[in-house]
Amino acid sequence: MASCPRVRVRTALSRSGLPDLDYSLNPYVGCQHGCVYCYAREYTRYREVADRWGSLVYVKENLLSLLESETKRLKPGTVGLSTVTDPYQPVESVLKLTRRSIEILLKRGFKVSIQTKSPLVLRDLDILATNKDSVDVGFTIITLDPRVASLLEPGAPPPAGRAEALRRISERGVRTWLFYGPVIPGFNDDSESFAGVLEAVAGGIDLVLVDKLRITPRVRASLSSTIEDIGRIETAVRSGAWWSGVVEEFEKVCARLGVRCLASLAEPSGAAMKDLERFASGR
Numbered sequence: 001m002a003s004c005p006r007v008r009v010r011t012a013l014s015r016s017g018l019p020d021l022d023y024s025l026n027p028y029v030g031c032q033h034g035c036v037y038c039y040a041r042e043y044t045r046y047r048e049v050a051d052r053w054g055s056l057v058y059v060k061e062n063l064l065s066l067l068e069s070e071t072k073r074l075k076p077g078t079v080g081l082s083t084v085t086d087p088y089q090p091v092e093s094v095l096k097l098t099r100r101s102i103e104i105l106l107k108r109g110f111k112v113s114i115q116t117k118s119p120l121v122l123r124d125l126d127i128l129a130t131n132k133d134s135v136d137v138g139f140t141i142i143t144l145d146p147r148v149a150s151l152l153e154p155g156a157p158p159p160a161g162r163a164e165a166l167r168r169i170s171e172r173g174v175r176t177w178l179f180y181g182p183v184i185p186g187f188n189d190d191s192e193s194f195a196g197v198l199e200a201v202a203g204g205i206d207l208v209l210v211d212k213l214r215i216t217p218r219v220r221a222s223l224s225s226t227i228e229d230i231g232r233i234e235t236a237v238r239s240g241a242w243w244s245g246v247v248e249e250f251e252k253v254c255a256r257l258g259v260r261c262l263a264s265l266a267e268p269s270g271a272a273m274k275d276l277e278r279f280a281s282g283r
């Protein structure tokens, strides 16, 4: 059980450097899902949260009042919810900071792009379905194998539930996407695993994004405590040949299944970025 003390923060919205987002909003610092590959742990100024990733989460207690005032003076744009935490981690089921943030943003003319690993987002389907032109929802699914998922994403809901939630959201007319990342050598870099995940969400997605593992110092330490032979993984990730082979195979899967696919978010081509911008501009 994670500890979730309160903190006060200075801002609610941050400018985003991502190509399809104007702002990011992270209601919590840290993430109870505790994925061993998560590099968000590198982006917090709270060292104790990075050291106890998954078991210590700070709740931004003044988030909603800040958001009310910031949305009155900032130019409306698309807000990524969230970029360094999961907006629907377990604590959200009680505190509803994400739900209330979405309500404020939509009321003020902002658009919302959600990324999560949790079917808890279904709780807010009433808001999402009535604002379908202003929202999109992405699920991260890197494997359908529950044993691999519980090894790599120990606090996150099982992947089958995510796929089901994604299909249900799509059926309500909300634009949805799949994030297949990180791709980890020996775990989910084969085209069968990738195709299996695409087929599980079949017909339910407008876009697939693929990203490779990024090994930062904290990620290396976290992976080393979970996976044997991290050296072999690191060597493969640094190899251009491994990644270009993965991208080539994944693009074939996307073509076969008729899915729009940005298969190399790590090193996107100009055409791929245009695809992403087209998707974003449809919000």
Ligand code: SF4
Pocket: 031, 032, 033, 034, 035, 037, 038, 039, 040, 084, 085, 086, 117, 156
């Ligand atoms: S759900 Fe996302 S933010 Fe949370 S630990 Fe996993 S990768 Fe990190």
